[in-house]
Amino acid sequence: MSAAGTPQPNSPQASGPDSGAVSGSQSHAPTAPANQPPRGNPLQSQQPNSNQPNHNQQRRPGPSSGGPNYGPGNGPSNGPGPGPNGARRDGGRDDRRDDRRPGPPTMEAARSRRSDPRDLIPAKPKPPKLSDVPDANGRFGKFGGRYVPETLYSALDQLRATYDEVSSDPRFWDDLSDLLRSFVGRSTPLYPAQRLTAFARSRSQTGEAATIWLKREDLAHTGAHKINNTLGQALLTRRMGKKRIIAETGAGQHGVASATAAAHFGFECDVYMGAEDVRRQKLNVTRMKLLGARVIEVESGSKTLKDATNEAMRDWMGSVEHTHYIIGSVVGPDPFPRIVRDFQSIIGRETKSQCLRLLNGLPAAVVACVGGGSNAAGIFYDFVDDTNVQLIGVEAGGRGNVPGGHAASLSAGSPGVLHGSLSYVLQDQFGQTADVHSCSAGLDYPGVGPEHSYWKDAGRVRYTAVTDDQALDAFTLLASTEGIIPALETSHALAEAVELAQKLPKDKHIVVCLSGRGDKDVDEASRLLALRSNKSR
Amino acid sequence: MNRVANNFFELSALSEPALMPFVCGGFPRPGATAQLLPALERAGAKFVEVGIPFSDPVADGPVIAAAMHEALQNGATPASVFDEVRSIREQSRLAIIAMVSYSIVHRMGGPAAFCTKAKEAGFDGLIVPDIPFDESTELQAECKKLDLSLSLLIAPTTLVDRAIAIAKACTGFVYLLARTGITGESGGMPEVASRVQRLKEHTDLPIAVGFGISTPEHVKAVVSQGADAAIVGSALVRRMRDALANRRDPIAEAESFTRELSRGLVHVG
Ligand SMILES: Cc1ncc(COP(=O)(O)O)c(C=O)c1O
Numbered sequence: 078m079s080a081a082g083t084p085q086p087n088s089p090q091a092s093g094p095d096s097g098a099v100s101g102s103q104s105h106a107p108t109a110p111a112n113q114p115p116r117g118n119p120l121q122s123q124q125p126n127s128n129q130p131n132h133n134q135q136r137r138p139g140p141s142s143g144g145p146n147y148g149p150g151n152g153p154s155n156g157p158g159p160g161p162n163g164a165r166r167d168g169g170r171d172d173r174r175d176d177r178r179p180g181p182p183t184m185e186a187a188r189s190r191r192s193d194p195r196d197l198i199p200a201k202p203k204p205p206k207l208s209d210v211p212d213a214n215g216r217f218g219k220f221g222g223r224y225v226p227e228t229l230y231s232a233l234d235q236l237r238a239t240y241d242e243v244s245s246d247p248r249f250w251d252d253l254s255d256l257l258r259s260f261v262g263r264s265t266p267l268y269p270a271q272r273l274t275a276f277a278r279s280r281s282q283t284g285e286a287a288t289i290w291l292k293r294e295d296l297a298h299t300g301a302h303k304i305n306n307t308l309g310q311a312l313l314t315r316r317m318g319k320k321r322i323i324a325e326t327g328a329g330q331h332g333v334a335s336a337t338a339a340a341h342f343g344f345e346c347d348v349y350m351g352a353e354d355v356r357r358q359k360l361n362v363t364r365m366k367l368l369g370a371r372v373i374e375v376e377s378g379s380k381t382l383k384d385a386t387n388e389a390m391r392d393w394m395g396s397v398e399h400t401h402y403i404i405g406s407v408v409g410p411d412p413f414p415r416i417v418r419d420f421q422s423i424i425g426r427e428t429k430s431q432c433l434r435l436l437n438g439l440p441a442a443v444v445a446c447v448g449g450g451s452n453a454a455g456i457f458y459d460f461v462d463d464t465n466v467q468l469i470g471v472e473a474g475g476r477g478n479v480p481g482g483h484a485a486s487l488s489a490g491s492p493g494v495l496h497g498s499l500s501y502v503l504q505d506q507f508g509q510t511a512d513v514h515s516c517s518a519g520l521d522y523p524g525v526g527p528e529h530s531y532w533k534d535a536g537r538v539r540y541t542a543v544t545d546d547q548a549l550d551a552f553t554l555l556a557s558t559e560g561i562i563p564a565l566e567t568s569h570a571l572a573e574a575v576e577l578a579q580k581l582p583k584d585k586h587i588v589v590c591l592s593g594r595g596d597k598d599v600d601e602a603s604r605l606l607a608l609r610s611n612k613s614r
Numbered sequence: 615m616n617r618v619a620n621n622f623f624e625l626s627a628l629s630e631p632a633l634m635p636f637v638c639g640g641f642p643r644p645g646a647t648a649q650l651l652p653a654l655e656r657a658g659a660k661f662v663e664v665g666i667p668f669s670d671p672v673a674d675g676p677v678i679a680a681a682m683h684e685a686l687q688n689g690a691t692p693a694s695v696f697d698e699v700r701s702i703r704e705q706s707r708l709a710i711i712a713m714v715s716y717s718i719v720h721r722m723g724g725p726a727a728f729c730t731k732a733k734e735a736g737f738d739g740l741i742v743p744d745i746p747f748d749e750s751t752e753l754q755a756e757c758k759k760l761d762l763s764l765s766l767l768i769a770p771t772t773l774v775d776r777a778i779a780i781a782k783a784c785t786g787f788v789y790l791l792a793r794t795g796i797t798g799e800s801g802g803m804p805e806v807a808s809r810v811q812r813l814k815e816h817t818d819l820p821i822a823v824g825f826g827i828s829t830p831e832h833v834k835a836v837v838s839q840g841a842d843a844a845i846v847g848s849a850l851v852r853r854m855r856d857a858l859a860n861r862r863d864p865i866a867e868a869e870s871f872t873r874e875l876s877r878g879l880v881h882v883g
Contacts, residue, residue: 214748222749224716226673227780228769228794230746377679383670390672395795397771494717494744495670507692508721509669 207537208461210528215411215498218534220527223410224494229390232397237412239316249312256308257423260341261298263305265424267431267588268293272558273571277578287441287581289574291561291591292428292456301564301593302424302452303334307403309420311338314401321345321400325389327354327382327448328519328566329361330593331405336370338403346370349388351381354518357601379512382448382522386496406449407526410497414526421455428588429459436586442467442577445590446570447487447540448519450526452592461537470529471573473515474542481512485542486525487533495524501533516545516605517565519593547572549609552595552602564593565602617709617738618763618786621660622820622842631837631879634822635872636663636713636847638681639698640690642854642864647698651708653865657872661709663741663845664699666692668715673743675798677848681855692718696735703736711739711763711786716749725756732762739763739786747780754783765789765822774812781817787843788817791825792836798848800826807839814840833878846875 210217223233243249257263270289277286294302307324314322322344326332332348339346348365352374355362365372378384393402407414407421425443432440443460445453447470460466475483483489486501493502495510503511503523515521532538543551548565551572556562563571567590574589581587595602615623625632635654639647647664654662667682667690674682692714699710712732719728719742732740739762742753747766757764763786768777771794781788790813792804806823813821823836824845833844850871857867 223746224744224749225746226744226769227746227767228673228771228791230748230769230776231771231773377676378669378683387670387672391675391796394673395793397794492720494715494720496672499720504717504721506721508715508718509686510717 217531220530265293281579285583286578287585295594301330303331306420307334307338310403325385329358336365336368349385353380406451408449422458424455425459441585456590468538470540473520474544475514484513487540500527500530519566543569562595632843634661634845639695640685641681653869666714675796713741716745725753729756787820799828810840830878
């Protein structure tokens with residue numbers, strides 16, 4: 078570990094999560110969340126609750142810093158933002174990585190890298206990295222691009238220009254960092270799930286299983302990772318001088334996060350949501366309305382996420398001059414996939430430095446559920462170039478591999494164009510989008526972000542699918558073993574992680590992105606569990 | 615000569631503007647397109663746009679989107695629409711233009727494969743509403759190779775230099791959107807005069823105006839503002855649906871509405 082990665086003496090939490098670490102001693106586990114600053118307390122923002130006030134100045138050099146990095150929850154050292162300070166095995170050269178990292182600017186970073194005199198020394202050109210995407214045309218390999226009506230083109234250009242501009246403006250990232258700390262409660266803890274791990278061990282043929290760690294995005298304000306993206310895009314909205322935002326939502330988490338950002342910034346907010354999702358995610362509909370948003374129920378097609386996205390795009394076609402469309406995942410036309418990934422990549426940066434601190438190394442595997450793919454891209458991105466870390470994306474297997482019975486775009490789809498980019502899509506031979514199904518509204522989508530398609534074809538990420546039944550089992554399992562009710566989306570990742578843990582020796586570690594909490598799902602999950610027990614009776 | 619170019623050429627000799635009705639392939643029932651095209655020709659149309667039904671047409675409003683969904687439910691596919699066009703091609707002088715989502719083009723093998731099939735079915739040109747100029751290089755090349763017209767869209771939000779570049783990349787005619795937003799009937803009068811004038815300084819191609827053109831008065835407004843053609847979609851599709859709901863013949867309704875719209879075509883010479 079580099080110096081920056083060692084615990085800071087001035088941190089009140091320094092001895093907490095940092096101390097027990099490696100295989101996750103029982104004692105420190107509960108302290109991590111408890112050490113969080115009170116979420117949503119604006120007063121916190123000005124306080125040195127980051128437990129590393131001095132870092133504040135150093136850690137965000139302009140464009141390179143992508144976001145907040147301190148980890149009130151898990152000790153100070155988890156790092157300076159973008160560049161997983163202290164996290165790298167290349168120790169002293171962290172700042173170089175910073176150039177390329179944090180979220181923002183691929184182009185900018187390339188430019189500033191070029192001007193770094195240290196780069197003049199090694200004559201050998203570096204091989205291109207898998208993380209160096211998209212290109213200037215918004216392409217992740219052959220995927221991505223901008224397949225939209227001309228009407229939207231100028232808005233995409235404006236968004237791209239604004240984003241490129243803020244990429245080199247430290248104030249933007251400072252503002253975002255402050256919000257993520259004081260309003261969202263970042264960083265989120267990395268929590269060792271002891272009893273879940275014990276369950277996996279009890280099931281394992283060898284009696285062994287890897288330790289399962291949970292990256293607690295459910296503890297972020299509003300209860301899911303979606304807020305990381307909406308606050309970033311709301312800041313962009315303000316820069317562009319727009320006063321209204323629209324959003325699509327499936328599970329309602331992105332809708333709630335958008336409505337929350339709108340309330341915070343004083344924007345008008347309309348959220349499109351399929352009628353079927355309005356039914357099964359009622360709690361979030363109520364929350365959005367309380368937050369001052371208008372929820373527009375979409376009755377067309379399958380009345381789920383794809384149809385809500387169509388309606389949001391149609392709204393934008395007519396409102397584009399004064400409205401920003403906050404897309405909720407790493408999907409859509411360029412530059413959305415890159416922007417959303419960058420804003421979500423805080424998850425992976427924190428995870429990595431937490432792992433280096435708590436595990437003294439990188440995990441064997443990182444597992445995340447994939448709807449559009451934003452929580453997965455967010456946690457994977459910082460590990461993409463660490464090829465010894467297995468990355469596993471878990472799609473919705475629904476009722477199994479029958480047409481219309483699942484939403485496993487990467488596992489069962491083919492390259493196609495949907496909602497503005499080329500990516501894997503579930504479609505027929507003529508490019509008509511297929512019907513999909515998942516018990517989880519947030520995964521019930523026939524497309525996926527183009528970067529995932531790129532990672533799939535590059536063989537970097539393994540994509541698999543988990544059925545409704547397996548997800549429901551994981552939902553109840555986590556609740557009863559750990560006292561955490563996960564979102565149904567997240568339950569897919571948990572189901573896979575419990576299986577995977579059993580195939581790994583006990584000195585290995587798996588990190589699961591616990592993308593959201595399950596309050597929104599308690600009614601629907603109870604209904605599905607009751608249906609299931611009636612059937613088996 | 616390509617029929618799109620030829621038909622515009624014949625009209626320009628008479629200084630006459632054109633009406634370009636839009637119909638949804640396979641709507642309101644399988645086989646309807648093969649009957650509609652001759653009916654629209656009888657009503658005086660020289661051009662027709664045939665929409666290839668798509669599951670997720672983001673540039674379309676509720677009327678056309680619903681027609682597409684129904685057509686798909688009734689079993690329409692790009693192949694079945696091609697068959698309907700092919701069945702009337704010999705006996706028709708219409709310039710028939712496919713309005714098709716790039717999602718379909720891509721899935722059917724990309725621009726080269728799709729254009730070959732469309733040409734072979736008897737289409738004379740393409741409109742691809744969900745691809746911007748920048749992604750259309752391959753499509754432009756394939757259309758040129760096969761002598762299909764390609765009309766790229768220019769929106770009110772398109773900056774001037776870009777609009778000029780797009781117009782120069784078009785063949786057959788330029789598709790100018792009357793408004794920001796999706797297809798659908800509109801109450802307000804279209805305002806396109808200054809944009810049409812500016813484009814005419816840079817292109818000799820005819821300029822067709824669409825989106826929201828719903829009445830003979832709208833048609834008259836756009837052609838008297840300098841447009842060479844007025845495109846009417848949702849209003850026509852809705853009339854066919856209404857006819858069906860009132861047990862009248864939707865094909866006859868389309869024919870008579872097209873005649874009615876044509877009254878808005880005034881001599882511009
Ligand atoms: C908790 C949670 N996890 C995951 C998802 C899926 O989205 P993504 O794949 O973009 O992370 C959602 C979407 O609504 C969600 O609410």
